[in-house]
Amino acid sequence: MIEIDAQRLLGRIRELGAVGRDGEGRLIRLAASDTDRQGRDLFVGWLRQAGIDVAIDRVGNIFGIWQSPENAGQAPLLIGSHIDTVIDAGIYDGCYGVLAGLEVIETLKASGFLPSRPVAVAAFTNEEGVRYTPDMMGSLAHAGGVSAETVLAAVGTDGSVLRQELARIGYAGDREPGFLRPHAYLELHIEQGPVLEGEGLPIGAVENLQGISWQRVTIDGVANHAGTTPMSMRSDAGHAAARVITFLLDRTKASNAPTVATVGTIRFEPNAINVIPSRAVFTIDLRDPDEQRLQAEEAELAAYLEQLAAAEKVTISVEQLARFEPVIFDLRIVERIEAAARARGLGVKRMTSGAGHDAQMMARIAPAAMIFVPSAGGISHNPREHTEDGELVAGANILLDVAAQLAK
Ligand code: HGY
Ligand code: MN
Ligand code: MN
Helix, strand or coil: CCCCCHHHHHHHHHHHHCCCECCCCCEECCCCCHHHHHHHHHHHHHHHHCCCEEEEECCCCEEEEECCCCCCCCCCEEEEECCCCCECCCCCCCHHHHHHHHHHHHHHHHCCCCCCCCEEEEECCCCCCCCCCCCCHHHHHHCCCCCHHHHHCCECCCCCEHHHHHHHHCCCCCECCCCCCCCEEEEEEECCCCHHHHHCCCEEEEEEECEEEEEEEEEECCCCECCCCCHHHCCCHHHHHHHHHHHHHHHHHHCCCCCEEECCCEEEECCCCCECCCEEEEEEEEEECCHHHHHHHHHHHHHHHHHHHHHHCCEEEEEEEEEECCEECCHHHHHHHHHHHHHCCCCEEEEEECCCCHHHHHCCCCCEEEEEECCHHHCCCCCCCCCCHHHHHHHHHHHHHHHHHHCC
């Protein structure tokens, strides 16, 4: 069995992980930012060193395509993920899968393997959705779920426009999103959860991915003096926001369903110690593997907001930022992942992805599945994110084996 070049892969993960650190050493490569450009430039440099074709589409998705005159007309096998990060990120989320995809191509190329179809690796734009929403934006565009124009018009949390930012960093490509129609899609990713580590398993064969609902809630009350305004005369946007957050999190904590709810951002206006907040703006991330239950949770929240507005004498508006239904991956590929793990003597289990991934978008246009490796302590979206070198290499070798099968 051929093996990937472990030191090359591990070295690149660390080298890319060092790009985009701020003054406090935090890793921040938000989509289409200057640090994202640095990471992109490093990755494109490796693609060129590998001697494969580089293509960039209009929304900045980067593709490295290994093709020959004999197989160029065939639908490619696509291996992908992302290299943009959250704020104060770990070095493995997304980057591991992109660099492992390149590693698989270089290993197959060097081994004299002759694929019957091109093999490509993709780094999709704005998977994280921290600066521009929705998340998985580049792969959603590639899958035809949103137009390039809509993506390029996206306004960031910093007021920037994605079209201008991509042009500014030199990644406003000329290919149309979706120009590459995959025969199949594979994504290798850290689990970002506690399951594999908890069960002492090195490989996860991801068979489905939960539904995601992102909303921005704006509550408008009346600014007033913190000292002179009786409690009965307040329209306090801050208190109303606190009640929504408590309602939502108490409800999901008390439920024995797998529903998860997160309020990750909040801001008050005018944000002064002695002024009753006139406005509160916060985001809600709701997820569930079951679409009906997710819809029911959204309905419960909407009903609560309606009665709260009257009770707190505030007005509440909601903007849907992202909404993706649960996805079932291709069983035949899941079975190949399981068989490849067993052939290498690695324990494997089928599992659900709690996180969103580009694979959920690619599953709309091609058979797709994911391979997980353990996350230490289940930690992710945190600089403490960690996966052992041996686990990273094992996952990349499973990707190599399944890719070689699908490329024939
Ligand atoms: O939010 C997610 O699950 C992914 O990290 N974008
Ligand atoms: Mn990711
Ligand atoms: Mn992530």
